[in-house]
Amino acid sequence: MLRAWSADAVRSAEAALMATLDDEGELMARAAWGLARVCRARLEETGGSRVVVLAGPGNNGADALYAAVHLADEGAECVALQGPWPLAIGDSSSWQEAGVRIVAADGDWRAVLTGADLVLDGVLGIGGRPGLPDEAVAWVDALPPDAYVVAVDLPSGQDPAGEVAHEDAVFADETVTFGVPKPVHVLPATESAVGRLTVVDIGIELEGDPEVERLDFADVPGLWPVPTASDDKYSRGVLGVVAGGESYTGAPVLCCTAAVGAGLGMLRYVGTPAPTALVRASVPEAVIGDGRVQAWVVGPGLDTTSRAAGSKAQLDIARAALASDLPALVDAGGLDLVTGRRDAPTLLTPHAGELARLLNRLGGADSADVTRQQVQASPLAHARRAARLTGATVLLKGATTLVVPPEGTVRSQNDAPPWLATAGAGDVLAGVCGALLAAGLSPLDAGSLGALVHGVAADRANPGGPVRALALAHAIPGTVAHLLTR
Numbered sequence: 001m002l003r004a005w006s007a008d009a010v011r012s013a014e015a016a017l018m019a020t021l022d023d024e025g026e027l028m029a030r031a032a033w034g035l036a037r038v039c040r041a042r043l044e045e046t047g048g049s050r051v052v053v054l055a056g057p058g059n060n061g062a063d064a065l066y067a068a069v070h071l072a073d074e075g076a077e078c079v080a081l082q083g084p085w086p087l088a089i090g091d092s093s094s095w096q097e098a099g100v101r102i103v104a105a106d107g108d109w110r111a112v113l114t115g116a117d118l119v120l121d122g123v124l125g126i127g128g129r130p131g132l133p134d135e136a137v138a139w140v141d142a143l144p145p146d147a148y149v150v151a152v153d154l155p156s157g158q159d160p161a162g163e164v165a166h167e168d169a170v171f172a173d174e175t176v177t178f179g180v181p182k183p184v185h186v187l188p189a190t191e192s193a194v195g196r197l198t199v200v201d202i203g204i205e206l207e208g209d210p211e212v213e214r215l216d217f218a219d220v221p222g223l224w225p226v227p228t229a230s231d232d233k234y235s236r237g238v239l240g241v242v243a244g245g246e247s248y249t250g251a252p253v254l255c256c257t258a259a260v261g262a263g264l265g266m267l268r269y270v271g272t273p274a275p276t277a278l279v280r281a282s283v284p285e286a287v288i289g290d291g292r293v294q295a296w297v298v299g300p301g302l303d304t305t306s307r308a309a310g311s312k313a314q315l316d317i318a319r320a321a322l323a324s325d326l327p328a329l330v331d332a333g334g335l336d337l338v339t340g341r342r343d344a345p346t347l348l349t350p351h352a353g354e355l356a357r358l359l360n361r362l363g364g365a366d367s368a369d370v371t372r373q374q375v376q377a378s379p380l381a382h383a384r385r386a387a388r389l390t391g392a393t394v395l396l397k398g399a400t401t402l403v404v405p406p407e408g409t410v411r412s413q414n415d416a417p418p419w420l421a422t423a424g425a426g427d428v429l430a431g432v433c434g435a436l437l438a439a440g441l442s443p444l445d446a447g448s449l450g451a452l453v454h455g456v457a458a459d460r461a462n463p464g465g466p467v468r469a470l471a472l473a474h475a476i477p478g479t480v481a482h483l484l485t486r
């Protein structure tokens, strides 16, 4: 499991460790040495030797300058660009003596930057507010496209808390962070700016709950519900799926195929005539009709406005499911049936547009209209708000999937290839996560584990190429086996 801690928690841990060390510069020395080792390796890989430091006003700039001193000692040509600010440590002459030429804001920094093989972005670190100083915006605009950009601790100008997306900021090829990952490295608003993430150990230890967790493959065997010899179909979990309608007939096929493939004890399907016939034909394991279940999936392909035959009876069961005290996953059309808090374990699985619509419906008359774009620009805050309004855990779909309970640590999964952005993929996700809820997992575990398996299955269904949702659903059982036995 990858764990990311807030800037405040990292500063406290650094202060605690610093208090035990004789030399107050020791941590920065460790950070700079680790950073220099990574840069050295990248220069060797690319055959480059010209390093340009973007030197900000704080300790982030100092880290980059100290690393450049090591690289200069080893033969690299190192130049640092200084803005109209004093450097946190030393002055330009002391750094020049140590082998790093400083070019001031009024110097010919453009020519220097043009020749860079590797750019060390040390403008802002965990002390940064989102956004860049103007001089640094000009540097970033002038970055040569073929230079390898290494961000020190985090891509400068990105929100260290990972809450808000920023276009006017650094997008790095690699980020070298110190001690532990921070939210900026794993949350959807900022993760795409991080590139490859490398963590340098500087000896700090963090306690308590992290801000963000990310499950990795090694977590799957400990969480996945593996049956034992004493289990039967009922003890393994029975899932009820209320999905589809006369106009959306495919969603229940995808959802039910994925759910039985994820290892359910039994599945009950509640639908209208056309999708019921399809489910009967393509998922012969399914038992048709209402009955006792351990959890519900309500909503894939569900049209809450339909007047077609069977729709009213189906909607009555959907509403009863949501009113019950059983765990429920609520997706797509089912989200329109959410009227407020649910006390039983609940996982809502909206995409950005559906989350905006839900917030507008539940937020009350005095709340401003939320748009899909606003949700995409600050996904965590909007998902958290919906979680608090409903008491549910909110799984917000996207290139990075967020799983956000009303309080506490969130999960952020980034396991899927971009090919997975395809119609029907969400129906498959609902089936997998629903199966996990029926087996007794919490909404947080069901959502994050389901997202991981879903992402890996997309890759395994057709490595490196397009994937259709039905192939994804069929890849679920093999993916689970692979993750349990690797």
Ligand SMILES: NC(=O)C1=CN([C@@H]2O[C@H](COP(=O)(O)OP(=O)(O)OC[C@H]3O[C@@H](n4cnc5c(N)ncnc54)[C@H](O)[C@@H]3O)[C@@H](O)[C@H]2O)[C@@H](O)CC1
Residues within 6 Å of the ligand: 011, 014, 015, 027, 028, 029, 031, 056, 057, 058, 059, 060, 061, 063, 088, 123, 124, 125, 126, 127, 128, 129, 130, 131, 132, 133, 152, 153, 154, 178, 202
């Ligand atoms: N705290 C520690 O013990 C350690 C910190 N380290 C480094 O120190 C960094 C944090 O250093 P600092 O706390 O000095 O903070 P930063 O270097 O991130 O920057 C802070 C400075 O930038 C200014 N600033 C912030 N946002 C701005 C914006 N948007 N536009 C213009 N100016 C802005 C602040 O007023 C302040 O002067 C870490 O990211 C890491 O690189 C490492 O050396 C490891 C040890």
Ligand SMILES: [K+]
Residues within 6 Å of the ligand: 060, 121, 122, 123, 124, 125, 151, 152, 153, 154, 155, 156
């Ligand atoms: K930085």
